[in-house]
């Protein structure tokens with residue numbers, strides 16, 4: 001067998017599909033949830049600004065509150081929990097992360113200050129702030145789905161929800177933009193088969 005066929009990461013990636021029907025009444029062990037959230041926070045992000053916040057919706061009452069907000073998609077009520085992945089519109093404030101590197105002696109204070117200046121400058125543009133929030137939080141979302149699958153859970157990413165209602169009902173501060181809901185649980189039925197365009201249609205080598 002080739003390295004590709006034996007590769008665990010590639011297997012997990014190909015096993016992930018958007019599961020809509022879940023076993024109900026299951027609780028996720030806290031260690032599994034923590035492992036999934038840690039994997040999410042290990043995603044790469046521009047300037048390491050970690051443009052994400054994860055709102056875990058898990059109580060029965062909160063699931064019922066979420067159901068109409070997610071246009072009655074049953075997976076938010078039937079899965080173990082749903083993670084609302086939020087993007088940080090003020091991720092420039094997370095540049096405090098560089099203080100760790102300065103304290104550890106890896107980064108000169110003047111370099112940090114120059115970086116922070118560049119970052120704050122870029123984030124004056126609301127389009128940059130919003131694009132960055134959504135782009136980087138989406139990488140964390142993919143980590144959630146892959147980590148969950150590798151631990152034996154299934155997921156469904158959802159853009160089908162009312163972001164304003166979500167923010168209102170779950171007291172999400174204006175700093176955060178809802179990017180995606182991800183239900184996490186154990187599949188009762190497999191995902192509907194979903195094809196992919198052949199690489200010959202999606203890949204351009206060299207230039208167009």
Ligand SMILES: Cc1cc2nc3c(=O)[nH]c(=O)nc-3n(C[C@H](O)[C@H](O)[C@H](O)COP(=O)(O)O)c2cc1C
Pocket residue numbers: 016017018019020073156157158159160161180191192194
């Ligand atoms: C950003 C995004 C939003 C999506 N929104 C929904 C949704 O609201 N409801 C749903 O059932 N599936 C949703 N999906 C799942 C897609 O339909 C699914 O990923 C796609 O058809 C490919 O199938 P697969 O993930 O099973 O391979 C969404 C996926 C993404 C990435």
